[in-house]
Amino acid sequence: MQQLAIFGGTFDPIHCGHLLVAERALHQVSLEKVIWVPSLNPPHKQAALFEHRLGMLELAIEDNPAFTVSLVEANLSGTSYAINTLIDLSASYPNTHWYWIVGLDTFQTLPRWYRGHELAQMCDWLIAPRLLGGETITQSKLICKQVEQQLREQLITIHWQLLDIPLVGVSSSLIRKFCRDRQSIRYLLPESVRSYITNNNLYSNKSE
Numbered sequence: 001m002q003q004l005a006i007f008g009g010t011f012d013p014i015h016c017g018h019l020l021v022a023e024r025a026l027h028q029v030s031l032e033k034v035i036w037v038p039s040l041n042p043p044h045k046q047a048a049l050f051e052h053r054l055g056m057l058e059l060a061i062e063d064n065p066a067f068t069v070s071l072v073e074a075n076l077s078g079t080s081y082a083i084n085t086l087i088d089l090s091a092s093y094p095n096t097h098w099y100w101i102v103g104l105d106t107f108q109t110l111p112r113w114y115r116g117h118e119l120a121q122m123c124d125w126l127i128a129p130r131l132l133g134g135e136t137i138t139q140s141k142l143i144c145k146q147v148e149q150q151l152r153e154q155l156i157t158i159h160w161q162l163l164d165i166p167l168v169g170v171s172s173s174l175i176r177k178f179c180r181d182r183q184s185i186r187y188l189l190p191e192s193v194r195s196y197i198t199n200n201n202l203y204s205n206k207s208e
């Protein structure tokens with residue numbers, strides 16, 4: 001049975017934090033592939049045009065043969081719910097053990113996702129610790145255990161592991177802010193993505 005991971009996100013824009021997380025996941029659990037799934041209509045965010053987010057994602061991963069992009073959420077109408085994504089991808093990739101890659105901040109919200117209790121048991125969770133509120137790795141583990149316990153109280157058992165990565169404080173919102181403030185975003189994301197942002201004049205509008 002092959003092992004695949006889904007990495008869903010808004011990717012507005014993709015940055016080095018995302019790439020590092022996916023690369024570590026690939027090696028930590030011997031995945032055949034990481035399937036990047038850009039959300040068309042994220043349930044909880046406003047985002048730049050899908051075509052731009054997709055264009056940047058494709059540029060960022062083009063040199064890694066183990067990374068691929070799926071347009072599954074672009075082909076589903078309405079809000080992009082993770083459970084529909086997994087069901088759809090399972091039909092295209094039978095005989096697969098599924099993992100879902102997620103940052104700690106997003107994982108904390110899993111019990112409230114649409115049909116989250118069902119989804120929680122349909123795949124294993126690879127959680128990227130994330131420097132948001134100054135968490136250490138030990139605190140990240142505790143937060144994951146709290147989510148696990150919350151679900152267990154509703155008779156849901158989940159399988160998860162923390163990804164062994166250095167904490168990276170880069171976020172898409174930080175990059176958008178730097179663009180608005182006309183600050184350099186070099187080294188926060190691949191150079192090809194930086195050029196794409198400049199050439200398409202993305203994120204520079206103060207009202208964005």
Ligand SMILES: Nc1ncnc2c1ncn2[C@@H]1O[C@H](COP(=O)(O)OP(=O)(O)OP(=O)(O)O)[C@@H](O)[C@H]1O
Nearest residue numbers: 009010011017102103106128130168170171172173
């Ligand atoms: N630096 C990071 N370290 C660990 N996980 C991350 C990091 N950046 C993003 N993620 C995770 O990647 C997934 C997709 O993230 P997303 O595309 O929303 O980027 P973001 O940087 O969180 O965006 P924004 O700042 O706009 O909220 C989420 O599960 C998020 O938690």
Ligand SMILES: O=C(O)c1ccc[n+]([C@@H]2O[C@H](COP(=O)([O-])O)[C@@H](O)[C@H]2O)c1
Nearest residue numbers: 008009010042043081082083106113114
């Ligand atoms: O399905 C849901 O209800 C749901 C709610 C919040 C987040 N998600 C998923 O979490 C992933 C990261 O989302 P985001 O918007 O933080 O980039 C992405 O794949 C979303 O589909 C999914």
